[in-house]
Amino acid sequence: MSKDKITFTIDGCEVTAQPGQTVMQAADAANIRIPQLCYLEGLTPHGSCRVCIVKANGRLDTSCTLPAVEGMVVENNTEEINEYRRDLVDMLFVEGNHICPSCEKSGDCELQGVAYELGITAPKYPYQFPRRETDASHPDIFLDLNRCILCARCVQTSRDLDGKTVFEFVGRGPDKKLAIRPGARLADTELDITDQVVGSCPVGTILKKRVGFAVPVGERTYDKEPHPEQPVSE
Amino acid sequence: MDKPKLATCSLAGCFGCHMSILDIDERILDLVDLVDFDKSPINDKKAFTDRCLVGLLEGGCSTEENVHVLESFRNSCDILISVGACAITGGIPAMRNNIPLTECLSEAYLDGPTVYNPGRVLPSDPEIPLCLNNVYPCHEVVKIDYFLPGCPPSADTIWEGLVALLSGKPLDLPYQLVKYD
Numbered sequence: 001m002s003k004d005k006i007t008f009t010i011d012g013c014e015v016t017a018q019p020g021q022t023v024m025q026a027a028d029a030a031n032i033r034i035p036q037l038c039y040l041e042g043l044t045p046h047g048s049c050r051v052c053i054v055k056a057n058g059r060l061d062t063s064c065t066l067p068a069v070e071g072m073v074v075e076n077n078t079e080e081i082n083e084y085r086r087d088l089v090d091m092l093f094v095e096g097n098h099i100c101p102s103c104e105k106s107g108d109c110e111l112q113g114v115a116y117e118l119g120i121t122a123p124k125y126p127y128q129f130p131r132r133e134t135d136a137s138h139p140d141i142f143l144d145l146n147r148c149i150l151c152a153r154c155v156q157t158s159r160d161l162d163g164k165t166v167f168e169f170v171g172r173g174p175d176k177k178l179a180i181r182p183g184a185r186l187a188d189t190e191l192d193i194t195d196q197v198v199g200s201c202p203v204g205t206i207l208k209k210r211v212g213f214a215v216p217v218g219e220r221t222y223d224k225e226p227h228p229e230q231p232v233s234e
Numbered sequence: 235m236d237k238p239k240l241a242t243c244s245l246a247g248c249f250g251c252h253m254s255i256l257d258i259d260e261r262i263l264d265l266v267d268l269v270d271f272d273k274s275p276i277n278d279k280k281a282f283t284d285r286c287l288v289g290l291l292e293g294g295c296s297t298e299e300n301v302h303v304l305e306s307f308r309n310s311c312d313i314l315i316s317v318g319a320c321a322i323t324g325g326i327p328a329m330r331n332n333i334p335l336t337e338c339l340s341e342a343y344l345d346g347p348t349v350y351n352p353g354r355v356l357p358s359d360p361e362i363p364l365c366l367n368n369v370y371p372c373h374e375v376v377k378i379d380y381f382l383p384g385c386p387p388s389a390d391t392i393w394e395g396l397v398a399l400l401s402g403k404p405l406d407l408p409y410q411l412v413k414y415d
């Protein structure tokens with residue numbers, strides 16, 4: 001039996017989804033905001049940041065990977081779930097070295113954006129201050145792994161959209177990190193300034209050279225309102 | 235009735251947050267109606283003379299002296315507010331945290347490109363506070379009650395925060411006033 005549409009609820013509101021849509025896709029189409037970070041339209045949902053978790057029929061799951069199912073009861077904007085989201089975002093901050101005042105991405109950074117949206121003023125976990133690499137060898141692009149949140153957008157974009165495989169993950173657990181070809185510097189890879197991967201990074205890890213700080217404070221993406229990329233009717 | 239007391243200090247910060255306190259412009263006259271300043275670089279008062287209601291902290295802890303000052307604030311103030319990126323995250327000074335302290339000291343005093351130090355002496359005068367191994371955010375050293383982020387937080391952020399606190403209202407800053415830079 002195949003139905004041509006699925007009906008379920010998010011925080012009590014009835015939502016309609018096409019078969020095959022995820023809970024996040026249906027919510028986005030219905031203008032219901034689910035905070036999200038690693039998700040990027042056009043890529044395979046990776047579910048790595050876990051910021052988009054919801055409770056579906058009482059069970060926590062990432063809405064970017066969760067297929068919408070008829071009659072499903074989804075909880076989204078509740079204090080309990082937002083507190084989990086704050087914990088997750090806190091961990092992303094303390095696991096890396098996020099010195100926002102020194103970062104060219106500041107103001108346009110999606111990690112900052114979601115932290116502002118969730119009302120985080122200070123993380124509750126101790127900073128790890130890991131030692132991470134930077135690579136300025138490429139003529140047009142910086143790589144600063146201090147800020148990488150392992151979202152996999154660049155890995156997928158380079159492989160699936162640019163057809164190049166410039167970036168890969170190596171290591172596991174706390175040792176997992178973004179890497180390029182062993183022994184190579186960024187300048188030795190096929191990476192080109194016109195590649196889609198250059199715009200895929202949500203944070204200040206993959207940065208174009210010579211364009212930083214062009215937009216004044218107060219005018220940047222996340223200065224005035226939360227998630228301007230996804231305006232939501234209240 | 236005596237006015238509540240306010241104290242401020244700059245630990246490992248750049249005084250930018252204190253500039254932002256002064257940036258409340260003529261509202262400083264209202265502030266003087268609301269509070270008396272105790273220990274603070276603003277009135278140059280070096281030691282606490284009274285118990286304070288609020289302590290504003292700029293900067294994280296980079297030296298043992300920073301820790302002593304922070305502890306004296308915790309002991310002398312009912313409410314402590316971390317003001318700005320350095321107090322909350324360690325900030326720019328914490329960029330030394332992933333480089334061992336000995337490497338930082340040799341770059342600064344022995345081997346840096348502009349260093350002239352023929353005797354190869356590292357500063358060791360007892361008057362100079364010893365560096366900690368890392369720069370620590372204030373809340374990793376003592377309990378902090380509230381946080382006002384920014385680099386520096388805008389004068390409006392500091393003003394709204396202080397007025398809410400002094401008038402017993404909940405601290406509920408609008409979206410535009412909570413920024414990390």
Ligand code: SF4
Binds near residue numbers: 106109203205
């Ligand atoms: S990547 Fe984002 S959160 Fe990290 S330092 Fe840069 S602006 Fe801040």
Ligand code: SF4
Binds near residue numbers: 148150153206
């Ligand atoms: S470099 Fe950027 S896009 Fe790539 S995994 Fe890290 S945060 Fe994601």
